Amino acid sequence: MTPALANAKPGSGPGLAPDAVLRVEGLAKDFDVSRPWLNRVIEGAPRQLLRAVDGVSFTINRGETLSLVGESGCGKSTVARLICGLYAPTSGRILFDGVDLASLHANEMLEMRRRFQMIFQDPYASLNPRWRVTRIVAEPIRSHHLIEPGPALDRRVGELLSDVGLSPLDGEKYPHEFSGGQRQRISIARALSSNPEFLVCDEPTSALDVSVQAQILNLMRDLQREHGLTYLFISHNLAVVSHISTRVGVMYLGRIVEIADTRTIFRRPLHPYTQMLQSAIPDMSMSGKARTPVAGEVPNPLDPPAGCTFHPRCPHARDKCRELRPELLDFDGAKVACHGVHDGWIPIVARQ
Amino acid sequence: MTAPLLQVRNLRVEFNTRRGSLTAIDDVSFDIAQGEVLGVVGESGAGKSLTGMAIIGLLEPPGRVAAGEILLEGERIDNLAPEAMRKVRGRRIGAIFQDPLTSLNPLYTIGRQLVETIQTHLAMSHDEARKRAIALLAEVGIPAPERRIDHYPHQFSGGMRQRVVIALALCANPKLIIADEPTTALDVSIQAQIITLLKKLCRENGTAVMLVTHDMGVIAETADRVAVMYAGRIVEIGPVQDVIHDPQHPYTVGLMGSIPAVGQETERLPQIEGSMPRLNAIPAGCPFNPRCPRVFDRCRAERPQLAPAGKSQAACWLHVAEPNRGQTPVLMR
Numbered sequence: 178m179t180p181a182l183a184n185a186k187p188g189s190g191p192g193l194a195p196d197a198v199l200r201v202e203g204l205a206k207d208f209d210v211s212r213p214w215l216n217r218v219i220e221g222a223p224r225q226l227l228r229a230v231d232g233v234s235f236t237i238n239r240g241e242t243l244s245l246v247g248e249s250g251c252g253k254s255t256v257a258r259l260i261c262g263l264y265a266p267t268s269g270r271i272l273f274d275g276v277d278l279a280s281l282h283a284n285e286m287l288e289m290r291r292r293f294q295m296i297f298q299d300p301y302a303s304l305n306p307r308w309r310v311t312r313i314v315a316e317p318i319r320s321h322h323l324i325e326p327g328p329a330l331d332r333r334v335g336e337l338l339s340d341v342g343l344s345p346l347d348g349e350k351y352p353h354e355f356s357g358g359q360r361q362r363i364s365i366a367r368a369l370s371s372n373p374e375f376l377v378c379d380e381p382t383s384a385l386d387v388s389v390q391a392q393i394l395n396l397m398r399d400l401q402r403e404h405g406l407t408y409l410f411i412s413h414n415l416a417v418v419s420h421i422s423t424r425v426g427v428m429y430l431g432r433i434v435e436i437a438d439t440r441t442i443f444r445r446p447l448h449p450y451t452q453m454l455q456s457a458i459p460d461m462s463m464s465g466k467a468r469t470p471v472a473g474e475v476p477n478p479l480d481p482p483a484g485c486t487f488h489p490r491c492p493h494a495r496d497k498c499r500e501l502r503p504e505l506l507d508f509d510g511a512k513v514a515c516h517g518v519h520d521g522w523i524p525i526v527a528r529q
Numbered sequence: 530m531t532a533p534l535l536q537v538r539n540l541r542v543e544f545n546t547r548r549g550s551l552t553a554i555d556d557v558s559f560d561i562a563q564g565e566v567l568g569v570v571g572e573s574g575a576g577k578s579l580t581g582m583a584i585i586g587l588l589e590p591p592g593r594v595a596a597g598e599i600l601l602e603g604e605r606i607d608n609l610a611p612e613a614m615r616k617v618r619g620r621r622i623g624a625i626f627q628d629p630l631t632s633l634n635p636l637y638t639i640g641r642q643l644v645e646t647i648q649t650h651l652a653m654s655h656d657e658a659r660k661r662a663i664a665l666l667a668e669v670g671i672p673a674p675e676r677r678i679d680h681y682p683h684q685f686s687g688g689m690r691q692r693v694v695i696a697l698a699l700c701a702n703p704k705l706i707i708a709d710e711p712t713t714a715l716d717v718s719i720q721a722q723i724i725t726l727l728k729k730l731c732r733e734n735g736t737a738v739m740l741v742t743h744d745m746g747v748i749a750e751t752a753d754r755v756a757v758m759y760a761g762r763i764v765e766i767g768p769v770q771d772v773i774h775d776p777q778h779p780y781t782v783g784l785m786g787s788i789p790a791v792g793q794e795t796e797r798l799p800q801i802e803g804s805m806p807r808l809n810a811i812p813a814g815c816p817f818n819p820r821c822p823r824v825f826d827r828c829r830a831e832r833p834q835l836a837p838a839g840k841s842q843a844a845c846w847l848h849v850a851e852p853n854r855g856q857t858p859v860l861m862r
Contacts, residue, residue, distance in 0.1 A: 248716040248717070248718060248719075249687075249716055356804050357573070358804060359804070386572040386573055386743055387572075387743065387745070387784065387787050387788050388572060388783060388784055388787045388800065388801045389572070389804065390787070390789075391786075391787035391788075391789070391798040391799065391800040391801075392800045394789070394798055395797050395798055395800055398796070398797065413716065413717065414717075415717070415791055416788070416789040416790055416791050417789055419789070419790075419791045419792065419793075420789040420793075420795075420798065440794075443791055443792055444792075453718060454717065454718065455791070457717045457718045457720070457721045458717060458746070458791060459720075459721075459724075459744070459745075459746025459747055459749060459750055474686050474688055474689075474718075474719065475716075528792075
């Protein structure tokens, strides 16, 4: 084992809480959305950068589930992809078990990769249609040289398939022979095959029907308990998030505006955007009544508003919000980025 | 009593394939009254969208209406010639589909698309039609409609595009709108805006809506009645409050239970084991019997018909009193 990894015992990293698995500090990602070079030269158009993630920091402790919620385009999936190394961050650090991922050499990174895996939203697009299920599930095992091909590998794949509620015989089939929910089970078996400690789940149930969604959410909980997994869960569905998470972070235009443990954030939402998202959830019990419709839409991320990016839609906005960007600061058991909450002009309402 | 606006009687939709014909919708009957919102829910493949497509005559071959009839204001529309059906579609039945981007032509301004639709159905000059288009855009809540009318679809956000699609559906003041997953592609905050808009328009214009969706939350807020579909059949239909809070069919009970709710702290969600049968392997008797926790012999042999159950109607043998079983058992949630 390399020295960097030998240090990577839980809690041995500098300044880490004893059980932090993942720590993200000031993470930012810019995408270059400029016109093609020739157009820029002829039309004199400037280079244009889209800041998809803007200074995001959070910590995930071992065994917990942190969810990131927000509307489309808020940067939650980009955070997931940055953590998995599918994008390189523009700035900021990602520390896994106290080790900065950017400091690792390629071969050390490969060993690190084994320890975190990703489950994607669309179980139709994330499985190779030409591969049999056995080959799909065994791929991480083969690429990390964990088990040599042979009967031992076949046994392991059979075990994994049973773990996720499929039959070991299903390994001989192709992905098209399965329904959406079963395919998502295959994705989960593949993610588990390298014995990871940490799973990044990007909208794993959004493409599924509610009854199938319940099956997958229950399965994810069971696996978390059995294997001691830690989840980063990305979703736009607040009801699902309230069911599965230990803590919830709410994102808006590339920033975390509020983060707190699940019970706190749902009983006492602080940020006006969190309150807005909650009032927009369709409520089954108030059949016939209208939910509070929310005015406005997410602004263009190419030209975000100054100050607090939420101010054009915020019912409590004052001059300070239009000028000064609020920082994510502690507030009574939560962290929230809102001038109104910290300066006390937004009433705080706790629900029972 | 006046006749219902739309009557669907024993509708059966089949797909002819090389391996024989598959029945995607089997013996479906329901009514929609003037100004009523009927929600249709079910899992993917339950046949809910297909029912909507059959009503507006947009079934794609090899799909075809094999039996049954569809009546609009007492008049059969399922056997109309394509040309006559085109006059019904848009004029008397409007449609809103899931993806607002594919419902709009990207090469034309939205104004041109609206004016063309208005002039197709109503005798209006170009200027009058344009005035009406601007009024419609204002009605669906698009700011600065006189300027926005000359924009192309890509210049609108998802929520705004869905508003344009609703304006298109409203062009000729149809009596009925088929809305197929109108909010599925939208964020929750935008979803609430669109639902509020749909409800307001129905109330003001007396338009009836058949709202097809898999989102029970949307149904709970919008619909007057709801039909639950499973494997191409209606398993339960009734007032929305009753179906949600006092479901009668075991499938509906399972479906309602599996929806996570904010603030409800449970370790596990109740789940229905297994998955919906494929069209070529629908079990005999009640199609839900292999997954049903309360199955008994009769379910595997005979197909149940919709019968009164609570304040709704359910197709389930549990609700049919049998001489040797005494009374109808009560379902517990």
